[in-house]
Amino acid sequence: MASPTSMLAEEQVHCAICLDVFTNPVSIPCGHNFCMACIGSYWKSSARIMCPMCKKTFFKQPDISINTVLREISEQFKEIRTNAVAKLQKITQLNPGQSPERRRFQINMDITFDPDTANPWLQLSEGGHQIRHLGTWQDLADTPERFDTVVIALSREGLSSGRRYWEVQVGEKDDWYIGVARASVNRKGRISVSTAHGYWALAMKKGQEYRVSSSPPLLLSIEPKLKRVGVYVDYEEGQVSFYDVQNKGHIYTFMDSFKEKLFPFFYLYCCDKASDTMMICPVQETYLVLMHGHAKRNYSQTTKAYKTEIYMKYNLN
Structure with missing residues (x-):
C-alpha cells in the first residue's frame, strides 16, 4: 500500500x-x-x-x-x-x-490601522478600525515608520507565516488601494505601489478601471462596483487573493514568494466625506474561510x- x-x-x-x-x-x-x-x-x-x-x-x-x-x-x-x-x-x-x-474563524485576522504609520492627511477612528482622508494636514511627528507623502497606512498586525483573511468596506470610494506590503517598503517621498516595490494590491482609480499592482499594472473589468473586498494571504504558498464579498466572487490572485514580514496596507485619496470612510469589517461569511483551507x-x-x-x-x- x-x-x-x-x-x-x-x-x-x-x-x-x-x-x-x-x-x-x-x-x-x-x-x-x-x-x-x-x-x-x-x-x-x-x-x-x-x-x-x-x-x-x-x-x-x-x-x-x-x-x-x-x-x-x-x-x-x-x-x-x-x-x-x-x-x-x-x-x-x-x-x-x-x-x-x-x-x-480561526484564519480571520483581526487588524487595526496603525497610527504611527498613517500619513498626516489620514484620520483614524478611536478603535482603529476606520480611516478616512481628513482633507487637512495634521502636524504629526515625522517618524521613520510614517508615510510622509503617499496617503497610506499600514495595520498594526503583520504576518510572517500561516494563512490569514480579512475584509475591508470600501463603500462609495473611487480612489483606493488595499492589499499587503513588505515591512521594508520605502515610506518617504513618492513611491510606486507595485509588486516590484513590495506591494501586492487591488486598486480602484477614479475615472479608470480596477487594476492590480503587477508590473506593469493589469486592468480588470469588474461589475458591479465593489463595496466590500476580502483579502486572503497564504504566506508559505506566496499567495495573495482578493474577493468580492457581496457577490461571493474571486477577483484576482497573485502568486509570488515572501521573505519578510507582510502588513495589510490601505491607500486613500481625495476623500473628505463620512460616506467615503474605509472600514475593516468583522468576517460574517463562513464560506470564504472554508474555501481558503482552514x-x-x-x-x-x-x-x-x-x-x-x-x-x-x-x-x-
Missing part, C-alpha cells in the same frame, strides 16, 4: 484562481491546471492572455479541453471534503470549551485513507 507521504498532494487538485477543488479542470500549454470557468473568466477580464501562475503570455487564447482523469480525481476529493467536514463538525460539537466564533488543514488526518485509495486507483506518483 502506498504511504500517505507519497500520495497526491491536496494542492494538486485545487484551482489557484478559486482556491477550491477543480470543477471541469483544464490544462493550458504551460502545464498549469485550472477550472474551465475560472480560467475563462480570468482571460475575459484580463488585458493579456496569460497564465495566472507562471505569467507566461500567449499570443491567442489556447484551445483547451477537460482533463477527464483530473476531473474524476477532483470529484473524489469533493466527496472526501464533504465526509471530512461532517466529521469535523461532530468533533467541534464535542469541544464546548472553544467558542463558536473561534471554531469558525477546514482542509483540520481534516487532513481524517482523509488519509481516502487519499491513499485515490493514489492506488490512478497510480499517481
